Amino acid sequence: MKRHALVDLKLKSGDYPHQATVYRILDPLIAQHKQKTKVINPGSGSWMTVVTRDGQLLKADFSNQIIQCDHTKLDICIVDSDDNLLSDRPWLTTIVDTYSSCIVGFRLWIKQPGSTEVALALRHAILPPKGVTIKPRPIRLCGACYAEEPYHRIEWQYKEKIKCDRHQLSLLTKCTNCETPFPIPADWELGECTHCSLPFAKMVKRQKIY
Ligand SMILES: [Zn+2]
Numbered sequence: 501m502k503r504h505a506l507v508d509l510k511l512k513s514g515d516y517p518h519q520a521t522v523y524r525i526l527d528p529l530i531a532q533h534k535q536k537t538k539v540i541n542p543g544s545g546s547w548m549t550v551v552t553r554d555g556q557l558l559k560a561d562f563s564n565q566i567i568q569c570d571h572t573k574l575d576i577c578i579v580d581s582d583d584n585l586l587s588d589r590p591w592l593t594t595i596v597d598t599y600s601s602c603i604v605g606f607r608l609w610i611k612q613p614g615s616t617e618v619a620l621a622l623r624h625a626i627l628p629p630k631g632v633t634i635k636p637r638p639i640r641l642c643g644a645c646y647a648e649e650p651y652h653r654i655e656w657q658y659k660e661k662i663k664c665d666r667h668q669l670s671l672l673t674k675c676t677n678c679e680t681p682f683p684i685p686a687d688w689e690l691g692e693c694t695h696c697s698l699p700f701a702k703m704v705k706r707q708k709i710y
């Protein structure tokens with residue numbers, strides 16, 4: 501920088517700013533640029549981080565922690581049952597889990613989606629599949645799943661669900677040590693039994709192979 505001022509621009513000392521001054525102005529701009537290039541394309545492997553509208557950087561550490569909603573006008577036309585070509589192209593609203601990039605819910609519309617459509621797409625993402633009912637009690641747990649990623653899986657509360665399909669283990673309904681039923685998942689802050697403090701992840705030892 502000094503060379504550029506003295507040699508290229510032929511400036512004298514005192515006619516150009518000190519490099520510390522230059523970097524004091526440039527540093528935040530460089531940092532901002534770096535951050536932008538890091539998360540510029542959310543579709544190609546950088547779904548793990550999200551930049552909010554106010555510039556906050558969010559990082560997903562596990563599934564169902566951060567979900568994103570997106571709308572796309574599709575490159576297709578629709579012909580109705582009377583063979584009439586509809587003038588508007590359809591819109592697709594997707595709900596994506598940030599950590600896994602999985603589409604967890606979607607909805608197709610003929611008009612531009614608004615907040616109602618977002619709510620319906622979210623409903624599709626959250627609610628169980630058709631014909632499946634949720635049983636809120638008892639709260640169930642697979643210790644092996646919990647050891648992999650510490651959160652409650654909604655499938656455990658499906659009425660007919662008695663085993664973990666991922667690990668082929670029976671689901672637990674109470675602590676394997678003291679038999680205290682599990683609290684609601686919102687209270688699973690420590691990931692352990694509220695009575696005897698046995699970690700959920702360690703309960704896998706007492707789960708029966710199904
Ligand atoms: Zn499991």
Ligand SMILES: [Zn+2]
Pocket residue numbers: 675676677678679680693694695696697698
């Ligand atoms: Zn216990």
